[in-house]
Amino acid sequence: MTILNRLRDGSLKLYELEKELSPIDAIRVRREFIAQETGAVLENIGIFSIDIERVVRRNCENMIGTVQVPVGVAGPIRINGGHAQGSYWLPLATTEGALIASVNRGCSAITKAGGADVRLLHDGMTRAPVFATDSVIHASSVCNWVTEHHDELKTAAESTTSHGKLTGIATFVAGTSVYVRFEFDTKDAMGMNMVTIASAKVADLIAAGTGARLIALSGNMCTDKKPAAINGIMGRGRSVVAGVALTHELISRVFKTDATSIHEVNYRKNLVGSARAGSMGFNAHAANVVAAMFIACGQDAAHAIDGSTCITTVDLTETGIYVAVTLPSLPVGTVGGGTGIETQQECLKLLGVAGSGTPPGTNARKLGEIIGAAVLAGELSLLGALAAQHLARAHQQLGRG
Amino acid sequence: MTILNRLRDGSLKLYELEKELSPIDAIRVRREFIAQETGAVLENIGIFSIDIERVVRRNCENMIGTVQVPVGVAGPIRINGGHAQGSYWLPLATTEGALIASVNRGCSAITKAGGADVRLLHDGMTRAPVFATDSVIHASSVCNWVTEHHDELKTAAESTTSHGKLTGIATFVAGTSVYVRFEFDTKDAMGMNMVTIASAKVADLIAAGTGARLIALSGNMCTDKKPAAINGIMGRGRSVVAGVALTHELISRVFKTDATSIHEVNYRKNLVGSARAGSMGFNAHAANVVAAMFIACGQDAAHAIDGSTCITTVDLTETGIYVAVTLPSLPVGTVGGGTGIETQQECLKLLGVAGSGTPPGTNARKLGEIIGAAVLAGELSLLGALAAQHLARAHQQLGRG
Amino acid sequence: MTILNRLRDGSLKLYELEKELSPIDAIRVRREFIAQETGAVLENIGIFSIDIERVVRRNCENMIGTVQVPVGVAGPIRINGGHAQGSYWLPLATTEGALIASVNRGCSAITKAGGADVRLLHDGMTRAPVFATDSVIHASSVCNWVTEHHDELKTAAESTTSHGKLTGIATFVAGTSVYVRFEFDTKDAMGMNMVTIASAKVADLIAAGTGARLIALSGNMCTDKKPAAINGIMGRGRSVVAGVALTHELISRVFKTDATSIHEVNYRKNLVGSARAGSMGFNAHAANVVAAMFIACGQDAAHAIDGSTCITTVDLTETGIYVAVTLPSLPVGTVGGGTGIETQQECLKLLGVAGSGTPPGTNARKLGEIIGAAVLAGELSLLGALAAQHLARAHQQLGRG
């Protein structure tokens, strides 16, 4: 019986193909099977150049090929960061027309203004297991136990990793549930895996020491891939802030508008509009830039959810405006995950941040700062465009009157 | 002077390459330039099979190539939807190891249980321009004017589009800012462009009729690509709910755990943990599935931010559990955006939803329901896995005791 | 056996005293009993002048007396509302020193500026029962049933009340839970009781018609006495907006500061600070004014939670600033609840809004607008004070430099 027939009658599972075939053949056969089952012609999905061996082991089960996501560049953008310093070309993987052109204009304005100020404010990846206790008294005593055994837990956590360092433990109670939020310095890795493994070890110690039952290694107070106030307040991943001062002259020349108009767009849209909408995002389109940079650079695309939490501010100053973006929870890394896939790694290389930095952690921090500057470019450009239209309309209205 | 030299000395802009070269050459030259500038070797980014002509016009400026994102399949999953009915193989583009295997197990459980119940609750893409007024009295009168001119505004909006229908207008005031949220039936398109164009037309009418100043076509009460309560409450894009009943026997057989344990994980993690974290996401990892399906299917990846807003519920029933996911704001389409790129379109074809449906709108609604079912599979699988470990530990602890 | 002994040995319950004694004696005996049990001397609690007969039936069980909350006045404040027009003295019941003085200064500034612009944007009290269904399909069909039976439900709802009118029904699904949010015009009553009785009637019809199980008459999507985005977005109670234009000259004279400083305080504190804190309150201290007015005027003090949800905005204008407050969910009434207690009713009379208005509803709407203006006075005053200190410090720093 052919393999396709065995797949069809269920005697061979789709995910078992790699057991009998080389990865490349397994992918091909699986694709053929799916094509037959669905009647879809799957030509292009099968065309790829990346090294499949590692991908099927690490990144993707039941693989049938790849999707090709267009990558363009914006830049150069001058960055005056604590870690990233110099001029950068930003790789953006996107299908949204006009996005790269917009970021490009923001890069140009920033560079003309002397570069983006960027700082990493905090750095720490988190995992927060949840435990069940018998009573609020038990819950309270678990918190105390954790505090008292801090050093022991730190030692245990760090025994599971050659790179990671435990940098904080915080406890939270909700009724009989106890959430213990561990924070790690994960160096150049985004670090979720490292942190999860370490948390598992520590969680077992806590359960054994307190009689609390471990319910889940993630109790949603991490918080991973969901918008959450805790990430904004305590930070998660790389916390980055980026800003730039624009003079009246530059605003007029590059954006064809003025300081007051940009300020008003930010005020009524990003601040008041977001407040009125019950939004956790006080920005124009940070998600566009974060998602595009994440996909290009082999980051976990689902991390764009927490990564794009952003407050955009526009201060009126004596010489013009100071525009800034605050990104408290960018989960990024330059090793592990999708960063090793060839096309994605080329994007990291293009930024000079592929692989481990010297010392460890510097590449990921650079990447965090670069993405912060990229978001600034995107915000600036869209605010400028909206303000210019708004100004144009105002003139038009005056002309009419 | 060579083109590369002209790029280098700034006499030719990077985005002007398409004016002098064919798209394919422009991409190649641009990539070479970036490679030289950054010292990075960009081999794989330049290998692609998609039709570039359209992509450079519609999807991506300053293109240098593509990233290849691995695509695997999970399934088949049986879906009993209002629009999607039958068995589906789900294409997921991801670099997160174990994700597809996890979704696959969820699909298997759902299919064994007879399929996922899915319903589209609401369908409407929105845009909310913001206007500045002189006073709260003026603001209030703008709202009244909009209400009184509803039919006129609807006619104007629909004059800009051959497909879209205006289905609702809501006004919001915050001080002197007025937000007018337009909702459209955009048929098979995700529809942001259509809606923006229509909103621009209507916004001009409102400005002219009321003397309010249009500040921005998006006032962040749309709300696009930011987590926002308004999307949950009023719906945005395709609002989908999916659920499945699992018997005690099935839970035990597929997940090696029991109803109570799955219920407890959901309760302490997804509900209480999220509440305690100040999170807008009451789910385990909806974002993983939404992002992977969006990238595979040519959706706007930044829309995973709003698209992944999800409440996961687990009801204890007499026969086992009923697990459900509620996704109030999935912005998806099967025409436009990245849906026409060959690899992405093949993923849509694999689902039987590429292009316009008959009647228009049915393909996008199907896609919304399929993604709803896929999220259900992902949630179910992760909850089951967490519960099984939790149960295993409980047994172990008892064994020790 | 004496009554106190019977209370002591449990043969008489504390709440049964009114069965054997007149209200005034029951209160006295109960207070004596509590004094003996706790060893506390309860002299002043027993001194009151209000009519106890009604209070023990309607407002307070197990009564032992009253607390005396100091009441002061701020004003007069000129109000140019849709309902409230003229000059008002605001009664504020508070123990927070400096609050009334602060509001008073705000009233003075507003009056000097020609009065507060105020408008009622929406008016409707809500109740949202929650139903359990068997599946998401059942849930979806319950929503459809409700939509189809709108007129029948409206008739049933209105049969339970002589005043209330059903003005809206909205359905929400979360998994198998269905929330049906009823909105009523409750005229001069705050209306929770009226609305709850009407909702009970309609909820039974829905349960009978659809087979859904009614779980609770309030499913927390009302949302009553909790901060909730839904109230901001859909409105609840009286939705009010109030604003005032202040000239540079007035700002300087009354507040000893300037437009830019007030604007900056609002920007960095009320907008950006609140966003950064994950707050639902974008204001300085609206709660102070709302709570003080509510307690003075016999409103339900717990309603200050939803009532104080407020966005404060400061626009820079050519002539100075325009300051506004937006209060989307003020649950207030002038009949029922504590409004009939003599001291509280005197406060309502002082505002000219005691009892039913002509036509019904106008008194409560006036009260809503007055509270809106009072909040504006409080915000303005605190912003002005903060800005003045800030300006003073700035001058001091310059002086030093």
Added chain:
Amino acid sequence: MTILNRLRDGSLKLYELEKELSPIDAIRVRREFIAQETGAVLENIGIFSIDIERVVRRNCENMIGTVQVPVGVAGPIRINGGHAQGSYWLPLATTEGALIASVNRGCSAITKAGGADVRLLHDGMTRAPVFATDSVIHASSVCNWVTEHHDELKTAAESTTSHGKLTGIATFVAGTSVYVRFEFDTKDAMGMNMVTIASAKVADLIAAGTGARLIALSGNMCTDKKPAAINGIMGRGRSVVAGVALTHELISRVFKTDATSIHEVNYRKNLVGSARAGSMGFNAHAANVVAAMFIACGQDAAHAIDGSTCITTVDLTETGIYVAVTLPSLPVGTVGGGTGIETQQECLKLLGVAGSGTPPGTNARKLGEIIGAAVLAGELSLLGALAAQHLARAHQQLGRG
């Protein structure tokens, strides 16, 4: 010219009356003036027994009298707290009929179950001034400066108070704004005044040391009197958790319902309903109890906004249910504010927590725990009542079938 005439013609300001008259006369004359101005008869407001001398200095400007708020008692409730231990009668000041009866039933159930478990999880009052900086680099360096000068700032802060201790400093950046959140152990005081004075001193040091401009002593990251995630996550005031285990037998006897029904009400209403509403309050009616206890006990009523933030949980256990309430930010004190007014102080005495505790802080912590238990009683009772109706209806429906 009479005083009334001078008030009328503006030559004497209403707030100047105390300069010419004794407090008691000033209040009377002011009330007469207001009565004449408004045409309202203000008889009862003028009847009070509290000591006016202190009130007019500390609690209330422009006083015209008091409102009498009915006070009833619920209890006794047995409390097994870390600080409060024993049986308590709860004083509740309210005008909402049925509230005290409901809390009373909850107290009875709790006491029958052996008492409420209560623990104080955290204790610290906060103030967070906001500073403006020139750039994000400046902002970042201000944070570093604060960290480096921790001891110096602590010394300065504590020099302003004889009781308070600085227990924490946290810095937050949003663009160019820096928020420095100071936390203090304020012993038996609620502590806002103490903390504000200390923060002012420290804020001046920070401004002088860094060149940052102090914009406002409260930057809304405190967060005071607004619902805010930061208070839940970091705690503010007294963080309290209270719980109780109820057996099946007790549930049946006291509440005429069963464990499953109570659990279902909490699940669909307090957890899922609140999530769906975008609410920050995951409880049934905590605000009712917090507001009523606050008003009775001389707490700042506007603090009910932050104080009532509460998550109510119901765990299914082998023997019945465990119900708990988590209140992360109860701002309460037993000295200062309105606690010294006679009627309010009698309520504190009734609880045995008036004035300073031995050692300092214990009275306020007791009060925090007592309010936690009171909220538990209120939640339990309402959940029980809803569940009983729900069960009754279920039986009825079965009967019909």
